[in-house]
Amino acid sequence: TRWRMVFGMEALFLTAFLVFLVIRIANPDLWHPWRGGEKPMDFAYLNAVTRSTVMPPYDPWFAGGYLNYYYFGQFMTATMIRLTGIIPSVAYNLAVPMFFAMTVGGAFTVVHGLVERVQLRPGMVRTGAASAVIAGLTGALFVAVIGNMDGLFQVVSGTNRVLFEGHPFGEFDFWRSSRMYASDSGGNEITEFPFFSFLFADLHAHMIAIPFVLLTLGLAVAAFLRTTSAPRGGSATTIAGLFALGLSVGALRIINAWDFPTAMGLVGIALVAGEILSRRGRVRVRVARGVGMAVFVAVLSLVLFAPFHERYEVEAGLNQNDILSPLWRYMTIYGIFLLGLTAYLAVEIQRIVRSGEIVDVAPHWMRNAPLTAALVVVVFTVLLGAIVVTGQATLAFTLLGAGLVLVMWLFALRRRDVDRMELGIATAITAIALGLGAVPELFSVKDDIVRQNTVFKFYLQAWVLFGIASAYLLWRIWAFGETTFPIEGFIRWKRVRAVGIGAFVLLLAIGLIYPVMATPVRVNDQFNPDNSGVDGTNFMTDAVYFDRSYSLVLGHDLKAIRWLEENVEGSPVIVEGLSDLYRWGNRVSVYTGLPTVIGWDWHQRQQRPEFAEEVTRRRFDVDGFYGNSNMPNAIELLREYDVKYVYIGEMERNYYSAKGISKFDDMVGYGLNPVY
Numbered sequence: 001t002r003w004r005m006v007f008g009m010e011a012l013f014l015t016a017f018l019v020f021l022v023i024r025i026a027n028p029d030l031w032h033p034w035r036g037g038e039k040p041m042d043f044a045y046l047n048a049v050t051r052s053t054v055m056p057p058y059d060p061w062f063a064g065g066y067l068n069y070y071y072f073g074q075f076m077t078a079t080m081i082r083l084t085g086i087i088p089s090v091a092y093n094l095a096v097p098m099f100f101a102m103t104v105g106g107a108f109t110v111v112h113g114l115v116e117r118v119q120l121r122p123g124m125v126r127t128g129a130a131s132a133v134i135a136g137l138t139g140a141l142f143v144a145v146i147g148n149m150d151g152l153f154q155v156v157s158g159t160n161r162v163l164f165e166g167h168p169f170g171e172f173d174f175w176r177s178s179r180m181y182a183s184d185s186g187g188n189e190i191t192e193f194p195f196f197s198f199l200f201a202d203l204h205a206h207m208i209a210i211p212f213v214l215l216t217l218g219l220a221v222a223a224f225l226r227t228t229s230a231p232r233g234g235s236a237t238t239i240a241g242l243f244a245l246g247l248s249v250g251a252l253r254i255i256n257a258w259d260f261p262t263a264m265g266l267v268g269i270a271l272v273a274g275e276i277l278s279r280r281g282r283v284r285v286r287v288a289r290g291v292g293m294a295v296f297v298a299v300l301s302l303v304l305f306a307p308f309h310e311r312y313e314v315e316a317g318l319n320q321n322d323i324l325s326p327l328w329r330y331m332t333i334y335g336i337f338l339l340g341l342t343a344y345l346a347v348e349i350q351r352i353v354r355s356g357e358i359v360d361v362a363p364h365w366m367r368n369a370p371l372t373a374a375l376v377v378v379v380f381t382v383l384l385g386a387i388v389v390t391g392q393a394t395l396a397f398t399l400l401g402a403g404l405v406l407v408m409w410l411f412a413l414r415r416r417d418v419d420r421m422e423l424g425i426a427t428a429i430t431a432i433a434l435g436l437g438a439v440p441e442l443f444s445v446k447d448d449i450v451r452q453n454t455v456f457k458f459y460l461q462a463w464v465l466f467g468i469a470s471a472y473l474l475w476r477i478w479a480f481g482e483t484t485f486p487i488e489g490f491i492r493w494k495r496v497r498a499v500g501i502g503a504f505v506l507l508l509a510i511g512l513i514y515p516v517m518a519t520p521v522r523v524n525d526q527f528n529p530d531n532s533g534v535d536g537t538n539f540m541t542d543a544v545y546f547d548r549s550y551s552l553v554l555g556h557d558l559k560a561i562r563w564l565e566e567n568v569e570g571s572p573v574i575v576e577g578l579s580d581l582y583r584w585g586n587r588v589s590v591y592t593g594l595p596t597v598i599g600w601d602w603h604q605r606q607q608r609p610e611f612a613e614e615v616t617r618r619r620f621d622v623d624g625f626y627g628n629s630n631m632p633n634a635i636e637l638l639r640e641y642d643v644k645y646v647y648i649g650e651m652e653r654n655y656y657s658a659k660g661i662s663k664f665d666d667m668v669g670y671g672l673n674p675v676y
Contacts, residue, residue, distance in 0.1 A: 008133075009105060012140075016104040020097035020198060021534075026523040028093045030536035031590075033545060033583060035175065035525055040582070040590045041603055042203040043536070045071060047088050047593025050078040051571050056311050060589045061599020062615075063573040063641050068313055068607045072254040072305075073208030089536045089591070092203055099208055100144065100198045106214030107143035107464075110221060111471045112136030114426065117225060118419040118479070135475040138508075142337070142467035143214070144194050147514020149335040150177040155513055174199070174518035174525075180333050181455075187323040188449050189440075190456035191333050193463045195515055199522050206460055209256035213464055216248045216263045220270040221425050227274030228421045242293055246300030253301060254308050258457035262432065264301070268294040269428050277421065315609055317446035321454075325441060327393040333459065334437075336511050337466035341405070341430065343500065344473040348408040351484040355415075395441040402431040419476065426472045433465035447609065474504065537561075537591060545584060550654035552584060557649055561591045563676050564645070571595055572644030575637070577652035578622055585655075588647050597622050597641050626656040629663045635670060646672065 030039045041061075048060040049071060056066040057075075081091045115132040118124055154176075158169040178196045181189040192200075197207040223241050245267055253260040275290030276283070302309060331338060387396050409427040412420050436458045444451040477500060485493040523529075527543040540558035544551050575597045579585030589596035598604065598618035605612045624630075625637045637643070646664065653661055664672065 009109070012108060013101045013105045016140075016144075017097045017101035020100040021094070023199070023519060023523065024093040024096055024201065025532050025534055027526050027531075028533055028536045029526045029531070029539040030089065030092060031539070031584075031587075032526060033547075036582060037200055037202040038204055039202055039536075040586065041600060042074070043088070043092060044586070044590040044593060044599065045069070046074045046077060046081075046092065046203065047591070048571075048595070049074045050081050050088055051593045055307065058571055058595055060593050060595050061586065062604055062608070062618075063595040063597050063643075065608070066311065068311075070205055070254045070257050070312075072251060072308070073205055073256070074203070077203070077208075087535075088593075090534050092536050093201075093534050095203055096198060096201050096207075099211055102211035103144045103194060103198075103214065104140045106211045106218065107468060107471075108136040108140040110214060110218045110468055111139030111475075113218070114221065114422050114472050115475055118422050121418050124418045131475065131478065135471055138474065139468055139471035141508065141511070142471050143210075143464055144198070144467075145515055146336065146508070146511025147177055147195055147518070148180065148191070148193060149332040149510065150180060151513030151517060152510045153332070154517070172517040172521050174514075174521045177514060177518070181325065181329055185323065186450065187455065188452040189325075190452055191459055192456060193333075193460065196518075197460070199515075199519060205256035206258070206457060209252060209259050210460075210464060212248065212252050212255055213259055213263065213461065214468075216245070216252055217266065217429070217465075217468065219245050219248055220267045223267075224270040224274040224425050225421060227271070228277045242297055243300065246297045247304055249297060250301030250304045254305055254312075256457075257314070258453075259461060262436065262458075262461050264298060266428070266432060267297055269432075270425065271297070273424070273428070277424070313608075313610070315446060318443040319446055319448075321440060321442055321444045321451055323451060324391050325394040325437075325455075327397055330394045330397070330437060334462070334466055336507050337433075337470045339503075339507060340470040340474050341401070343503070344477060345404060345408060347477050347481060347484055348411070352411055354484065354486075392441060395438050398434040398438040398441075402434040405430050405434075417480075419480075422472070423476065426469045426476075429465045430469040430473070433462040433469065436462040436465070447606070547579070547584060547651070548654060550650075552650045552654070554584075557587055557651075560647070560649065560676055561588060564588070564592050564594065567675075568592075568594065568645070573597070573642050574645040574647055575622060575625060575641070575643045576647040577626055577649075577655050578619060579651065579655065584651055587651075594645075597637075597643070623656075626652055627660040629657075629659040631663050631667060631670070634663065634667065638671070645675070 029036075030043055044060045045057075045067065048067070049057045052058055055075075057071060059065040059067045077091065077095045080086075080095070081088055084091075086094065112132050112135060115135045116129075119129075119132060154172055158172075161167040162169050174196075178190060178192045178200075180191040181187060192206075194207075194210055197204075197210075219241070223245060226237070226241065249260070249263050249267060252263050271293045272287065272290035275286040275293070278286060280286065281289075383396065383400075387393050405427050409420075409424055412423050417423065439458050440451055440455045444454040448454050478497075481497060481500070482493050485491060485496050527539045527545075531539055537558060540554040543554040545554055546552075571594060573596070574588055574594050576588045577585055578598070578601075581600055581602055586596060586599045588594065589599060598615065598621075601615050601619050604615045608615070621637055621640075625634050628634075638646070648661065648664060668674070
């Protein structure tokens with residue numbers, strides 16, 4: 001049975017990898033003038049890490065400096081490049097499906113493991129091995145494949161145009177689903193979800209981190225369940241588990257620092273709560289032991305990656321946020337998960353009411369029905385009034401939701417449900433996911449673009465957690481629902497189960513609208529829709545880009561880049577022309593990884609805030625180097641930045657004055673010689 005599961009997991013990984021590899025082959029381009037995203041930065045950093053012979057890697061966009069960025073994801077990818085000998089422009093398009101497949105496998109493993117653990121508990125009526133597999137696949141679909149409710153909205157809107165307005169259905173807008181808040185909200189919010197991130201294919205920290213978030217989550221779940229069960233393996237097993245957690249959390253911190261607080265919080269809850277629920281020793285001793293283990297993991301996560309932290313400089317902090325999220329928009333993002341969570345809560349409330357538990361736990365004064373009803377009305381009215389006055393509907397919803405799932409678990413703990421521990425960790429995951437939605441209502445991270453990345457990074461984490469928890473809670477309804485509803489009567493289990501299956505299929509279909517309809521649109525969103533393959537630089541072969549009324553034949557740059565790759569050893573400094581952000585400037589440093597005097601200035605200011613003035617000065621120097629006819633100043637720049645190669649292509653000739661460019665002919669003999 002174990003071998004069958006091993007081979008099944010390998011087949012699942014390979015299937016997910018191949019499916020996404022086909023998508024990347026259909027559109028392998030690593031740049032697009034409008035929707036290329038941050039691939040140029042990601043690819044420049046990947047090339048630089050691959051070329052670097054020491055750590056930290058040199059910064060390809062700040063000659064003479066090193067990467068002040070959480071680059072461990074690029075480091076792991078670069079390690080695979082060095083081991084396999086695959087060229088980076090191909091490896092990039094293999095890495096994206098690899099991380100997607102790791103995400104699918106990780107989500108399946110966590111959910112399947114939880115369900116299988118419950119099925120093996122004494123007193124549990126077996127629901128069959130297939131139900132664990134279905135739950136695991138549901139978790140994988142929820143985390144990695146489905147989209148938000150915008151897919152449904154676009155289908156409804158398109159159908160309305162066809163049926164009632166006499167217009168074509170229109171093209172599906174894959175982009176707008178990642179921007180679910182109004183464009184005039186003032187917060188510049190990004191609401192990506194995993195499938196969008198993989199489809200858009202920026203090899204960015206937030207995307208690379210997703211499978212490692214699932215790894216940390218799985219290790220935390222294992223630690224919690226091991227602690228709350230009969231001891232096995234002794235202290236050696238416990239210590240090994242803590243070391244694995246420290247390594248995972250530490251790696252996650254330098255893959256994507258945004259994930260660290262959530263991961264460490266989840267690990268802390270798992271370790272402390274696990275000890276408290278273990279009932280081994282006095283409560284104070286258990287709490288101290290749990291806190292001690294959490295501190296050990298936190299310290300270990302720093303010690304294991306101390307060389308990185310010694311050189312990494314970051315200014316962290318929080319600012320108060322004044323922009324509020326409309327609750328209905330929050331619900332459109334997580335609607336599928338919230339509906340599943342609502343179904344779970346409804347079933348649990350039915351269980352409590354039917355069993356009479358609420359009477360047993362309530363104080364005597366609350367057993368007076370009229371008084372209790374009046375109290376509920378008063379409390380509800382006060383809460384509603386506070387929400388209306390403050391406008392904090394989303395904050396109230398997330399916090400009340402977290403409190404409600406916790407109460408449901410306390411009832412399960414009191415009943416000594418067979419899955420009370422597994423439900424406990426699913427409850428914690430749900431509560432954290434809801435709590436992550438509350439954070440942007442109160443704070444934004446220092447130096448954020450209003451609250452763009454605060455919403456982006458915390459919402460993406462919440463999606464992963466919601467996906468795992470929802471899959472388990474829906475399985476729980478299936479596994480335990482028969483004991484909740486009567487055998488006879490109008491609301492009997494058979495009817496509830498039939499409605500539940502139909503609702504689940506409908507929700508899954510709504511979620512699958514996005515991947516089904518967005519993928520072909522995104523695939524065709526490239527220079528030449530007929531271009532395919534696995535090399536991300538092939539688009540340059542026959543691409544012509546129009547910028548500032550000039551046409552740039554990208555094939556000329558491709559030939560020069562190939563020459564540099566074949567003839568230049570080490571990492572000598574180059575100087576190249578600059579353009580607006582996300583345009584064709586800095587293409588040489590992007591596709592070779594060679595350090596240039598200055599790259600995308602906005603990103604450099606973000607990553608080295610203390611050197612913002614130096615970034616501005618360098619941009620001014622480069623513009624003057626190409627634009628002015630002053631030869632001595634140009635020679636001074638070459639000396640100051642130790643420039644080995646000066647790049648003059650079509651873009652430089654079109655962006656800068658003819659006098660500025662012509663001076664380079666006069667510099668031959670003054671240390672400047674043509675090589676290509």
